Amino acid sequence: MPIGSYDKNKPLNLGEHRWKYLLQAGYTTPLGSKDLSLQLAADVTGFGHNDDYGPNSQTLTQKPLYQFQAWLKYNLGGGFDLRAGTSHFVGGETSVDGVASDDRTRTTNAKFGFGWGFAPGWHFAALYGRDLTVRNGLKESDRINLRLLKAF
Known part of the structure; x- marks a missing residue:
């Protein structure tokens, strides 16, 4: 939603003065045993127009951005799992x-890590990753994601 502050005359803005839409579909299936699973997901992000872009109030448009993900997850028991994936x-x-x-963006990355369900409704995940190839963007040589989730 375009709720951030936006001023076409400023070089940096917290808002983009346009709407964004994201649709994601996913699929998970066991592979062989119940301990190994494959997770697939596809996203598409659509962008609204910014008709007040830059100091001359030009119109900024953007084509859809697609993301495709594949993950392998191996359940070790006791709430622990190992995971590896690419997007x-x-x-x-x-x-x-x-x-x-x-x-036009074209980026491929890889990540691996673990997850731990340490109490009912609580989950912790840690991932390490890096970009493998990047076209038109900043290349991440190292990334660490930490997530603590409480399900209500």
């Missing part, structure tokens, strides 16, 4: 007043 982003090229910016 690929593609698309998202922007245009200003109909002139394409040739900034």
Whole structure:
């Protein structure tokens, strides 16, 4: 939702002055035994227009951005699991007043880590990852994600 602050004359804004929409579909299936599973997901992000972009109030448009994910998860018992996965982003090229910016994203990364359900309703996950290939973006050489979840 376009609820952040936006001023076309500032070089950095907390808002983008446009809507974003995300749709995700996922599928999980066991592989062989009940301890190993495959998780697949696909996302598409749609972008609204910013008709007040830049100091000349131009129109910024952006093509959809797609993400595809695949994960293997192995249950060790006792609430512990090991996980490894990859994701690929593609698309998202922007245009200003109909002139394409040739900034289409194409990024592939890999991650691995573990999860631990240490109490009823509580889960902790830790992942290490890095970008393998990047086109039109910043390359992450190292990433650590920590997540603590409480399900109500």
